[in-house]
Amino acid sequence: MxxxxxxxxxxxxxxxxxxxxxxxxxxxxxxxxxxxxxxxxxxxxxxxxxxxxxxxxxxxxxxxxxxxxxxxxxxxxxxxLNLGLDLQGGMNVTLEVSPVEVIRGMAGNVEDPALQAAIAHARKRQLDSQEPFVDLFYEGWQQNAGDRRLADIFATAANRNVISYSTSDGEVLNILRNQVESSIERSFQILRTRVDRFGTSQPNIQRLQGTGRILVELPGVDNPERVRKLLQGTAKLEFLEVVEIQDYYPTLTSINSLLVQENKLKAAEKSIPSATPATTPTDTTAAGQDDLASQLTAADSTGADSLNLEVSPFISLNRDGTFSSLVYSVRDTAQINRILARADVQELLPANMSFVWDVKAFAPRQGATNNDAQLLQLYAVQRERGGRAPLTGEVIERARQDIDDRGRADVVMVMNGEGARAWKRLTGNNIGQRIAIVLDNYVYSAPVVQGEIDGGVSSITGNFTVDEAKDLANILEAGALPAPAKIVEEAIVGPSLGQQAQTQGILSIVAGLGMVVLFIIAYYAKGGIVANIALLFNIFFIFGILAQLSAALTLPGIAGIVLTIGMSIDANVLIFERIKEELRGGLSMKAAIKKGYEKAYSSIIDANVTTLLVAIILYVFGQGPVKGFAITLIIGILCSLFSAVLITRVIIEWMTKKGEGSNMSFQTGISRNLLSGGDINFMGMRKKAYMFSGVIIALGLGVLFATGGLNMGVDFTGGRTYVVSFDQPVSATDMKVALSDDFGGAGTEVKTYGASNVLKVTTSYLMDTEDENADDQVQAALVSGLEAATGKRFLENAGEVGADQFTILSSSKVGATIADDIKEASLEAGLFSLLIMFLYILIRFSGWQYSAGAVIALIHDVLITISAFAIAGALGMTYEVDQVFVAAILTVIGYSINDTVVVFDRIREEVGNRFSKSTILSTVNAAINNTLNRTLMTSVTTLVVVLILFLFGGEVLRGFSFALLVGILVGTYSSIFVASPIAADLLSRKKEEVETTSKTAVRQRA
Known part of the structure; x- marks a missing residue:
């Protein structure tokens, strides 16, 4: 060297x-x-x-x-060194920036039927299509707008510089695409500013290229609701004049009279006496009830309580049943919203007036009759012509959290020059009146103006907590999102589950490393010691490079390290087996070492490059945990090439520099004659092997068809998943029955998760709704159902559960569009991997026969692995098919091709074009026998670590490690009994064709 x-x-x-x-x-x-x-x-x-x-x-x-x-x-x-969310707890969120609002805004928010129908069409098609939203919108426009052109609705005054009535549809579409893209980029920049100021260490935010999505990872977060508010709030800030009740009292009486008269007519139609409507509580989906923020001040008295009218729900649900104030129980706000949204009620309101709720509920006063629920105040606000606010948040230059003179958290705002002048005019015109500070259509504060405010500096107060004030200041300073951002995928991992994952991951690494170290020394003597030194360097380099790259170490990443431990020995096995061959051939130790390294290089490069290509494909097509696994695997492969090939050679040559290397050895009494000099007729068994594989695949596919398919996880179906821990074992079957009603009959699966007192609950309940409170409703239904079924209390903050308690350790949500994208990406990754393997083998071995044999073997391995999942499910061992399963399948492809190319490399050395059909078969047979030691050694070392991962890696990686166990066994089998025999048969057929052509040519010349 x-x-x-x-x-x-x-x-x-x-x-x-x-x-x-x-x-x-x-x-x-x-x-x-x-x-x-x-x-x-x-x-x-x-x-x-x-x-x-x-x-x-x-x-x-x-x-x-x-x-x-x-x-x-x-x-x-x-x-x-970063730890992923699965190792320390935290929150992972994928947001999708809505192009709907961008399109509506470009159209001037007109209520055009064709526009609304096109948007509805695009929303529906987006659930099962990979086409951009703008293209789907145009598809819907063409179906609903007849001969109309897009310029008819998009040539507005606001767009006059870019769109005219003569602009073609193609040009309008390009403008819309650019506008959507710029809105996504603007949203990304705003969200990045918000996240950077959130206060958590090492946040990660990135655009998912090719989509309108943004990924946000917040390690250590323990308040998911705060995160949702921070990320989804559009920050539409408005300063609006409050209309006092005495100024619109006639309007209230008109609304009440309308509803009372309607109730009388309904009662008359049913021929029953009219009565005051019941005030039975309605559903609790009041908009904003979960982000309520400030206590209400006493409402102004109007003297209207002297009236004795028959009242509608609009008044009877009011706190005191009169017009003195508009304060309602939180549970009744949904009914009030429905009343105010009615077209006939809207007609009674002044054109420039609307209603908005306070952002935070308050407890009823002591002695109040309505003291069983939190209360919310409803404000009437006045807008200018066209629904505009007299002042909006665009004028805010800076905002910060502060403490006022009464020791309360507040937000200080600094406006630009234009805003300062408008704010001075607005406050000057409303001295003694209230001005509502409205953010995203909720009132955060409604102070009485004491005097004209000059200079553009003012504060928002509202009984905020310090965190609420910080978040509000953050949102105001970062700016308003150009379009709403909706959470389409979410994962929350509690700290206790993260700590458990850490422990399991460390145990897997230590146990796998220990087993491999002992095994290699027992098999290769001093050579094994050198291989282990290289292995320790390899692991050390992986952790160090992860730290240098600021990459996060995840649980799948730990799986990648464990797998690397097994695979990194492969290069040394190849080298040591070649050295042993040369020693048996009579070379000296030094000469055998030199020759062994030279002959092993080709196989090592091919084996590692093929696995590296699969790892890169995983990184490109994968998301979340799959990317973590791919990064670690890529680093592990590169480090193993350096350590196992170069470092070991330096050490071995140093150990053998004196004499003829008498101090070096590569075998022990156990391994001296093990699997050497074998002459098994593998080619003679190939047809039986084909039949055996066919039977297994047919059996697996039959079971798959009979059982209705694999157990698809939410990654592919969409839905919500909760991991729930109880203080003692519970029955998964009983819990599924108990939750069916709470989840409205929606598809629900409940199974034990690693322990008899831990359940994994998966449901599609409310996955189709656009309601922003759906997450809370589903969790509330889950908690309510489990409490009723078990009699145990819910522990809100995930931790060690006590007697008669249960807690949610983690939760995740995958929207339908995300699930569809993951399915598409998984299929593309699989097909692309097979194509890349075919081309690489074709280039390296200069024969399509090798490529065909390798790819057929890979398809065989994938089918048998899938069949194993189906058969395991039929036997009661159910494993979910998710993104991590896809990573396992692609890893099996990489591992299997790794084995195959080593055998092919030996065949290529000897076959050429000079042998007859019988010689080709015997040469392939000899090649398999000569590499059998290496093939089985690599499989055994990798199987050991994967088995440890299966046993100790935790429930999250159970399906992954099961797929690898099956894949490694099948990959070893297919390299011997499928890939090589098929390549041999195709090479033989080629040889026969060449010989036939030659004989024909000879006869023609004769």
Whole structure:
């Protein structure tokens, strides 16, 4: 080896870099320990507030000195090895920016029937189509608008500079596409500003290219509702004049009279006495009831309570049953919304008046009759012509959270010059009156103006918590989203489940590493020690490079490391087996080592490149956990090439530099004659193997058809999933029956999840609704059903459950459009992998016969793995098919081709075009026998670590590791009994055709 010095230098440099970057992780852990010690109370409990106060105090303080360079705790946190949400808890959200509002805005919000029908068509088609929304909209427009052109509705005054009545449909579509794209980009920038100021360490936000979606990951978040409000709030800020009740009293009496008269007519039609409508509580889907924020002040008295009218729900549901104020129970706000939305009620309202709810509920006063529910105030506000507000949030330049002179959290706003002048005029015209500060159609504050406000600086107060004030300031300063952002996918992992995943992951790594280390030493003696040194370097480099790249280590990423442990031994197995062959051939130790490395290079490169290609495909097409697995696998493959090939050679040559290498050995008493010199007639068994494979595949597909298909997870079907922990074992079947009514008969699956006291509940309930409160409604239905069925209490903050309690450890949601995209991406990834493998084998082995044999074997492996899932399900061992399953299938493809190319490489060495049909078969047979030791050794080492992953990796990776177990076994089998025999048969047929052609040519010449 001529570049030993370069290898040593590179190893030292990479090692030092890894140590440097990993040192931040150790410092961060030490600061966390110090914070915990500071926050530990006398009774042994830890005060979260004290711990957070300690961490806040050192956030900008130096905590690490490296060679004279000081790093604050903030610097340390931003450089440490990231842990994924599944290892530390937190929230993962995918938002979709709605193009509907962009299109409506471009059309001037006209109520054109063809426009509305086209949008409805696009929304429906989007559920099962990958086409851009604008194209689907145009498809709907052509179906509903007749001969009308798009310019008819988009040539508005606002668009006069870009769209005229002569603009073609194609040009309008391009403008719409550009507008949607710019809205998505603007939303991304605004959301990134909001997330960066949210206060969590190492947040991740990125655009998912090719879609209108934005991914947000917030590690350690323990308040999902706060995150949803922060991300989905459009930040449409308006300053509106409040209309006092005495100023629209006649309107209220007219609405009441309309509804009372309607009730009398209905009663007369039924020939029953009219009566005051019942005030039975209605559904509780009041808009905004879950983000209520400020206590109400006493309503102004109008003196109207002296009237004695028959009253409608609009008045009877009011707090005091009169017109003195409009304050309702939260549970009744949905009914009031329906009343106010009626067309006949809207006709009674002044054109410039509308109603908006306060953002935060308050408790009834002591002694009130309606004291069984929270209350909300309804405000009447006045707008200018066209529904515009006299002042909007575009004038806000800066906003910050502050504390007012009464010690309350508030938000201080600074307006630009234009806003300052408008605000001075608005406040000056309304002295003694109230001005409502309305954000996203909810009143945050409605103060009485004491005097004209000059200078453009004012504050919003409303009994906020500090976090609420921070978030409001954040949203105001970041700006308004150009279009609403809807959460289409969400995953929440509780900290206790994250800690459990950490423990299982570490156990898997340690156990897998220990088993491989012992096995390799027992088989390869001193060579095994060298291989293990390279393996430790490999793992160390993986963690160090992850830290350098600021990539997150996830649970699937740990699976990638565990798999790398098994696969990284493969290169050393190839080298050591070649060295043993050369030693048996009579070469000296030094010569055998040199020859062994030279002959193994080709197979090592082919084996690793094919797996690397699959890992890259996984990264490109995968999402979330699949990307984490792919990143780790890519790093592991590259590191193993460096460590297993270059580092081991430096060490081995150093160990053999004296004499003829008498201090080196590559076999023990166990392995000396094991599987060497075999002469098994594999080619003679190939037809039986074809039949055996066919029977297994037919059986699996038959079971699949009989049972209705695989157990598809929410990744492919859409829905919500909850992992629920109880204080003692519960029956999954009983819980499914109990939840069926609560979930309205929607499809629901309940099964145990790793332990008899943990259930995984999956449901499609309310997945088709656009209601922003659907997430809360589904969880409320789940909690209500479980409480009724078990008699246990719900522990809201996920933690260790006590007696007669249960808690939700994690939850996730996948919308229908996301599920459809994942299915498409999974299919594309599978087909693309097969195509890439075919082309790579074709290029490397210069024969389509090799490519055909390899790809047929890969399809065979995938079908048998799927069949194994179906048969396991029929036997009661059900594993979900999700994104991680797809990662397992593609890994099986990479692993199987890895085995196959090693055999092909040996065949290529010997076959050529000079042999007859019988010689081709015997040569392939010999090639398989000669590589059998390597094939089985690689399989055994990888199987060991995957089996440990299956046993100790946790329920999340159970299906993944089961697929790998089956895939590794089948991949080893197919390399011997499918890929090689098919290639041999095709090569033989080619040889026969060549010989036939030659004989024909000879006869013709004769």
């Amino acid at each position: 001529n570049n030993k010095g370069l290898v040593v230098v590179l190893t030292v440099v990479v090692t030092l870099l890894c140590l440097y970057y990993l040192s931040f992780t150790f410092v961060s852990r030490q600061v966390q320990k110090d914070a915990t010690a500071y926050a530990t109370l006398a009774d042994g409990s830890v005060s979260y507030a004290r711990k957070q106060a300690y961490l806040d105090s050192v956030w900008h303080e130096p905590v690490y000195n490296f060679l004279g360079m000081e790093y604050t705790y903030k610097d340390v946190k931003n450089t440490e």
